[in-house]
Amino acid sequence: MRDGLERLLGTPVDDLTDLGSSHSWTLHRASLADGREVFVKAASASFWGDDPPNPPATASDQEDVFAAEAAGLRWLGEAGPGTPVPEVVAADGGMLVLPWLPSASPTPAAAERLGRELAALHTGARPRAYGAPWDGYIADLPLDNTPDDRGWPRWYAERRLEPFLRRGARHLSSGDVRLVERVMADVEALAGPPEPPSRIHGDLWSGNVLWTGDRAMLIDPAAHGGHRETDLAMMALFGTPHLDRVLAAYDEAAPLADGWRARVPLHQLHPLLVHVALFGGSYRASLVDAARAALG
Known part of the structure; x- marks a missing residue:
């Protein structure tokens, strides 16, 4: 997955932290060599060639999920510059990459x-x-x-x-x-x-x-x-x-x-x-x- 992320972004990944999983994908925080911090939603291990028992979704399913989320974020963003959605840094069939957004208490x-x-x-x-x-x-x-x-x-x-x-x-x-x-x-x-x-x-x-x-x-x-x-x-x-x-x-x-x-x-x-x-x-x-x- 790390190699795929580096190919997609065109820059080395200095650090990759696992944040767990959700539904049929895994979640990560990545520190890039160019100084950026990004959030990565990645396909499950079956997509990358591992063979876990009973994977929850096929590789094709996961590709469609990432494509839909990327399309939806971009489409919502087209509503105007003040739309409260993150930009899509990059996306392909194996992952979706967004800016890392630090969380804070709601006010x-x-x-x-x-x-x-x-x-x-x-x-x-x-x-x-x-x-x-x-x-x-x-x-x-x-x-x-x-x-x-x-x-x-x-x-x-x-x-x-x-x-x-x-x-x-x-x-x-x-x-x-x-x-x-x-x-x-x-x-x-x-x-x-x-x-x-x-x-x-x-x-x-x-x-x-x-x-x-x-x-x-x-x-x-x-x-x-x-x-x-x-x-x-x-x-x-x-x-x-x-x-x-x-x-x-x-x-x-x-x-x-x-x-x-x-x-x-x-x-x-x-x-x-x-x-x-x-x-x-x-x-x-x-x-x-x-x-x-x-x-x-």
Whole structure:
């Protein structure tokens, strides 16, 4: 992997520190001979020629994941110079390289800045359709990003809820499945006022918000054209520091439609279905609660 990183960046690597693993890839901090510090997300050992038992994803899968993340970061960055995403230093089929961002404790001021910058991301340079012009992934599960210029409710039901309901159905009861299907059937009535597509992060839980001092940066996106309330609902799902400050600053910069708080469970259904598919029945109760709340 070190040789591959040096070839990709065109400079020697002075030091490479392992930071563990996540899903089907490994994480590293690298100090380069030219003085830069970078973060590296690399394919698992099977990609580099080792032969671990039962690798979690094929080399082809991992190549697609890195391509999707790099495309998503670049696409989000095209929304404007203030977009809170890191640049892509380099990417290929085996790894993704980003600048090293030192972490810091979250502050109210940084949270308010995040709210304003997220509002600018969602409301500026809007895409023409839902989805994206690349194959998507969330964690290492595929996302159907087929561009679609129909309204968001049917797109959400067909491209986000239904595929992951099928993936997670083995961990759910037949009654649970029917409950989510009721949401899908009623989604037009539940979705609130029509909204044009926004460039959204798509997986904006608190672990993908990196606090760096005076601002927060958004990492590990499942970026696509979607509904802006989705990112806000995801931030609420597992808790985000100073979320009240983020939301207040966001709503001041780009006022949200009436009733948006009541729609949070609807937008949380997709990430909860993803968690059911990835981790099993431990997320079943949260999924059922969200589906019931979405139906009112």
